[in-house]
Amino acid sequence: MAVKIEKKIKGYSVIGAEDRAREAQASSAPAPVENKLADVIQMHERVERPDVLIGSTYKIKTPLVEHAMYVTINDIVLNAGTEHEQRRPFEVFINSKSMEHFQWIVALTRIMSAVFRKGGDVTFLVDEMKAVFDPRGGYFKAGGVYMPSLVAEIGAVVEEHMKSIGLIHDPEMSDAARALIAEKRAAYERANAPAANESVAVTGDGTTFPPSATMCHKCSTKALVLMDGCATCLNCGYSKCG
Incomplete structure (x- = not known):
């Protein structure tokens, strides 16, 4: 069968038996297998809220407020049933009969919930909240632990919750x-030795x-x-x- 060559010939080579064998071997070699990463769901603001969340409620009783405050933190479970399963805080609510601090508490909980849903390292909230000082002075909670403000005690509650779900780890004392x-x-x-009535x-x-x-x-x-x-x-x- 004659083939017309339209372009100018600048050189040529002869395909031998070895060349044909190499081409056959290359075509029969299996294609490289791509390593697929596990489909791990990370926390981000596009994660939709499930119908049911796991939550914990903590009671705060301070001398600054007449009635007790109840802090509820709800967690979302990511990658449930896999080796990458993880609990992350998703939203927070604070409820109390006292309406004195209602306005800033609602604002605080909404901002905290937004930060939780944003994803990433949210443990910085603990340090920021525990560093808030009340200009009128702090108080000692049960056990003699000093709290510089009500916001700081809410931060201590968030810290306790994050420790319970494994986001924050206490340094082990030797x-x-x-x-x-x-x-x-x-x-x-x-x-x-203390006296009997001390x-x-x-x-x-x-x-x-x-x-x-x-x-x-x-x-x-x-x-x-x-x-x-x-x-x-x-x-x-x-x-x-x-």
């Missing part, structure tokens, strides 16, 4: 540090601190006592003398 704290506490109790501060886990203790600047707990001329915290082990 066994040596725990033993040192227990030793300091026992030594102080022996040296300053009250002591009790934390949520049942730990007691002397009523004369002052606030520790590291853990914000009234557990700082004077031992051997050195300020020592019986809660976190902080010592001004090192």
Whole structure:
């Protein structure tokens, strides 16, 4: 069969048996397999709200408000039933009989819910809220923990919730540090045995601190006592003398 060549011939080569074998081998080789990434759903503002969410409610009772406040945080479960399953906060509500702070509380909860739905690292909210100070002064909650403002205590509640779902992890205290704290506490109790009618501060886990203790600047707990001329915290082990 004759083939007419329209263009000018500049060179030529002869295809041999080896060339044909290489072409056949290349055509029969399997195509490279593409590694498909797992279809992991990340939190973003386009994730629609399910009909049912998992939630937790926390009670806040402060001397600043007559009635208790109830903080409800609802979580969405992403990638349910897979190895990538994760709970993320989706919305927050605060309810109380007291209407004194109603306006800014509604604004705060709406902004927080918007940040939760935006996705990404939302743990920064805890630090921002706990750093808010009331110009009228803060207060001590049960257990002697100092709260600089009502917003700071709401931030502490959000922190507690994020710890429970695994978004925030507490740094583990070493066994040596725990033993040192227990030793300091026992030594102080022996040296300053409280009278039978003297009250002591009790934390949520049942730990007691002397009523004369002052606030520790590291853990914000009234557990700082004077031992051997050195300020020592019986809660976190902080010592001004090192």
